[in-house]
Amino acid sequence: MTTFRKFTLAALAAPLTLGLAACGSTDADGEGATSGEPIAPIAAPEGTSWTDVVTVSESDGYIIGNPDAPIKLMEYASLTCPACAAFAMSAVPELKTEYVSTGRVSYEMRNQIHxxxxxxxxxxxxxxxxxxxxxxxxxxxxxxxxxxxxxxxxxxxxxxxxxxxxxxxxxxxxxxxxxxxxxxxxxxxxxxxxxxxxxxxxxxxxxxxxxxxxxxLGVSGTPTFFINGRKIDGNSWAQIEPLLQQAGAR
The missing domain is CATH 1.10.40.110 (Ribonucleotide Reductase Protein R1; domain 1)
Incomplete structure (x- = not known):
C-alpha cells in the first residue's frame, strides 16, 4: 500500500525525490458496508455487456459497469503503487466477471497522484x-x-x-x-x-x-476503497468481496 503525501503543482518545478513506493496505512474508518437484501441481477442493454460499459463520473473517475448499479465500489489508486497493481491483476478480473457483469455492482477507479x-x-x-x-x-x-x-x-x-x-x-x-x-x-x-x-x-x-x-474524503494512501460512498476497512479482495455480498451482491 502506498502512503499519500499531498502532491502540489509546485512539485513539477522542484527536485523530485525518487524511490519505490512505500507501504503505509489508509486509516480506513472500519465502518464497512451496510447490510442489504440480495439484489437481483440487472440486465445490460440488449446486445451489450456491463463489463464493456465505461462512463466518467462527476469526480473524474472511470466507471466500469452499470452507472446506476445499486452497489458502487470505488477505488483510489496510484499507477505507481505495487499494492494497486496487485489488486488490478488478481482481483479485478473476478470483480468484473462475477459482480460487475450482473449489473448489481459498478467499479470506479480514481487516480491519486504520487x-x-x-x-x-x-x-x-x-x-x-x-x-x-x-x-x-x-x-x-x-x-x-x-x-x-x-x-x-x-x-x-x-x-x-x-x-x-x-x-x-x-x-x-x-x-x-x-x-x-x-x-x-x-x-x-x-x-x-x-x-x-x-x-x-x-x-x-x-x-x-x-x-x-x-x-x-480522508484518503491517505492507496489503494483505498469505498462502497456506496463509505470508506471500508480493507484493501484486499478477500476483505472486499464479503462486503459486496453483504451489501446485496449475492
Missing amino acids: GPHDLALATLVRCGTDASFHPLSDQVFANQQAVLNPIFQNAEAVEQSLTLPENQRLIRLAEIGGFIDFFAARGLSGDQARTCLADVEAYKTIAENSNTQSQE
Whole structure:
C-alpha cells in the first residue's frame, strides 16, 4: 500500500525525490458496508455487456459497469503503487466477471497522484477513449516495475525536466521514462501522447482533483476503497468481496 503525501503543482518545478513506493496505512474508518437484501441481477442493454460499459463520473473517475448499479465500489489508486497493481491483476478480473457483469455492482477507479511521473501516467491513460482508460491502466500495472525503472535510474534527468516550461515538462519526463513508446505499442500514437502531456490545464486538473478529493474524503494512501460512498476497512479482495455480498451482491 502506498502512503499519500499531498502532491502540489509546485512539485513539477522542484527536485523530485525518487524511490519505490512505500507501504503505509489508509486509516480506513472500519465502518464497512451496510447490510442489504440480495439484489437481483440487472440486465445490460440488449446486445451489450456491463463489463464493456465505461462512463466518467462527476469526480473524474472511470466507471466500469452499470452507472446506476445499486452497489458502487470505488477505488483510489496510484499507477505507481505495487499494492494497486496487485489488486488490478488478481482481483479485478473476478470483480468484473462475477459482480460487475450482473449489473448489481459498478467499479470506479480514481487516480491519486504520487509525483510527476505518476501524473504523466495518469494523463496518458486518459489520452485515448473513455473505454481505453482501464485497459491502459491495467497495462501499466502489469508492467509496473519495467515502466518505473527508467524514472528511478535517471533521477537527475527527471528533475531537470521539471524545470522546463509547463507544456514541455511531462513530455520530457515521459520521454526519459520511455512512456511514449510504451503507450505507442498499445495503440496511443506518439503525437496523441505528446498533445495530451502538453495540455497543462488538463494535467493540473488531474492533480488538483487528487489533492482535493483526498483531503475531503480522508484518503491517505492507496489503494483505498469505498462502497456506496463509505470508506471500508480493507484493501484486499478477500476483505472486499464479503462486503459486496453483504451489501446485496449475492
